[in-house]
Amino acid sequence: MKFLSIFVLVLSLSLSAQGQERVVTLITHDSFNVSEDVLQAFEQESGYRVEILRLGDAGLLVNQAILSRNNPLGDVLFGVDNTFLSRALKADIFLPYESPLLAEVDPIHLLPDETRVTPIDYGDVCLNYDIAALEALGLKAPQSLADLTQEAYRGLLVAMNPATSSPGLAFLLTTVSVFGTEGDYTYLDYWADLVANDVLIVDDWETAYFGHFSAISEDGDRPLVVSYASSPPFSLDDEGQPTTASVTAPGTCFRQVEYAAMLRGTDNEEGAQQLIDFMLSRAFQEDLPMQMYVFPVRRDAVLPAEFAEFATVAEEPAMLSAEAIDQGREDWINAWLEVIVRR
């Protein structure tokens, strides 16, 4: 037992080396980013050091937060969006908090009667394409989801697993809303056709965009990717022209709103609230677009020039009510898995 206690001692020492600082822990998804100086300004002002734990994609983030609810992994969660929100709300892992800065938020992003989550950003999940690569193939950008099942687009698309990735789920929801769940040709028939047309499915958006999308990744060989309408400003070439564009035609996009929330069981409510306020501050909101490829929810946030020029908003994003998503999500994902998994 003596050995054991020595081990315990060594381990706890190595773990609590910085125990004296005031720390607020943010659990989030892999795509979370913030400019160093913006974060430092907050840390200096508030006296809290922000510890950032990235737990994978949004779906995994929410699940891990639920699975560890009795021993929360952090104080604040950022990155749950409207596609996964109901799961988190049902599991009741958040504490209510109404930031005074909500007054600055565009009211269309606010959820009526729900004080447990705070909207931070939004974006449209749309198809993106490699302009040069499609030109070289003599193809036009697809104008509808149905185009993607045509022979000409064979082996060109990389998409994400909706079980793990929130833009992946958003894209699945787009197909649900466009093709429906009943009738001659449902979203599952559509996915079967996509699979037959050699769609590549990866677990998360980062892998798809940075690992397989030909315009962005050195190793990429897929000129079409499921991403955001706000992604193109990040693909500018040496002359300041985007190398990618997004398809924003009606019925091809899905609107996502991302929320932050205070985790139930936190022992640092004050720090958590300050961190959420910080995410609604102008500094953070104006930093968002170039860091995470999304639009700020604050009305008075000024967009960076290249963002304002090249980022687009979907014309008519696919619509599914929160209730419909809540009721159908698990079944749709399961049915999707059955279509995708090799027989």
Added chain:
Amino acid sequence: MRRAAWAGLYALPVAFLAIFFFHPLLNILGYSLAPQGQVDLSVLLSLANSDYYRQTLSFTLWQAALSTFFTLLLALPSAYVLARYQFRGRNALLSVAALPFILPTVIVAVGFQTLLGDRGLLNEALAALLGLETGPLRLERSLPLILIAHVFYNYGLAVRLLTSYGASLSVRYEEAARTLGLGTWGVWRRVTWPLLRPALSGVALLVFIFNMTSFGVIVILGGVRFATLEVQIFYQAVSLFNLSSAAALSLVQMGLASLAFGLYGRWQRTAFPIQTQSEALLRRPSGWGARSAIGGIVIFVVLGVSAPLLALVWRSLSWRGAFSLRHYLSLLEGETRALAVPIGVGVTNSLILAAVAVFLALMLGLLAAHMLKRGWRWLDGLFMLPLATSAVTLGLGYTLSFDQPPLNLRGSWVVLPILHALVALPFVVRTVLPALRAIPPNMLAAAATLGSGPMTRWWRIERPLTTRAISISALFAFTVSLGEFGASLFVVRPNLPTLPIMIYRLLGQPSRESYGQALALSVILLLLCALAFFFMERLRRASGSGF
């Protein structure tokens, strides 16, 4: 020491199993049979009625059967030769062949990715050779790649078991048959094969179980589209958050594994009736046929085992086509985006956790072995059970348990070494028990007569006589803890990742830098395990014990 005190000590390993093995498994049972607190078989029934799950089940069995078939196809001829002939380097060859079996799954998966992947070494070489722009092999996310990795894993184990069994078969039976006029084919068909068959089915069963519960290889090399039961349990629980389905699937997995292990146990009791010959009767190879067969096996084993590992090392040392230590240096840089702790801290944590796991496994394993030796034989099977339980099932069980007082351990680091000790426990018991049993009883009796108590007897007689077995099991527990992946993935805290978890995380990142870091970390893990294996083999060789 008093009898009561011994009983108290013996209660430790039993209590450990009860709390950290049966309790989480019972929770799984509860979740699958009564998800809402009342008995409700609808989840199980809906699984049974779903084509999809039937397909998952049949794919699981199918890939395991194929893997087993190819493993035996390659292992049988090798064992046939190795069981017959003595040659220089034979023992070393058996060691090399067995190395993959103790390697962490992440390493095997990454090794084959670097060797046979779409941008792997072989593909690059072929592309250069054929003047193509991209390599012709498209093995990533395909069944053949999974099968190759499974064969890599189990070939050495199968060869070793079959060889030691084959070598124990007396050549006299065959010689007698030959004298009685049977030809080569006749001897094989009428004598060798019937003698070998029970051993073969036992080995096949064991390999089948390992393939059926394989997780890391399939999750890394296969991706979403290849879901075995094991992978499906993980997806259902962690990705889809469908705990009752995951629990129901685990139940199926547990049922299959116990069935297979039950069969294996029965075979073990009946398969070794004829052991009349020690390895000393191995022949020297004579003639061209035997020599070239041995040469072929040597080349196959050395090449097969080393190729993916060398590919991994090679790739970890190159950057844009040139030699570079870049990936290793980047490990020292401190923070990475994908990981909550600097990599160096992660490595240290992993080693500390492994040390604690070894300590726990040894303490409990020695007590258990002692207890079993003293006649609590019926408990023997009990301590083997963790071996029959898949890693993901254990992980799921832990996820459903230990997050409420009095055992609120989920936020604590101790849960990992406990889990690892549990996985290593059967091996410790299996290694130490025979060594304890080999001690002549009268030696202990004499010591007792001379007035030494149980503690003194243990310290002065049993401990020194079993040092080797204890060291071997300590090293084994160490590699288990360092490499454990499937169960750790469930319970690991992001601020306290282990080596395989860090590698998996880094693999999932899209940048070349992260991939390079994953390779460099894999090589470090590989070296640690290979080192442990080297010492294990030396000790084993010196003691002459089998697996």
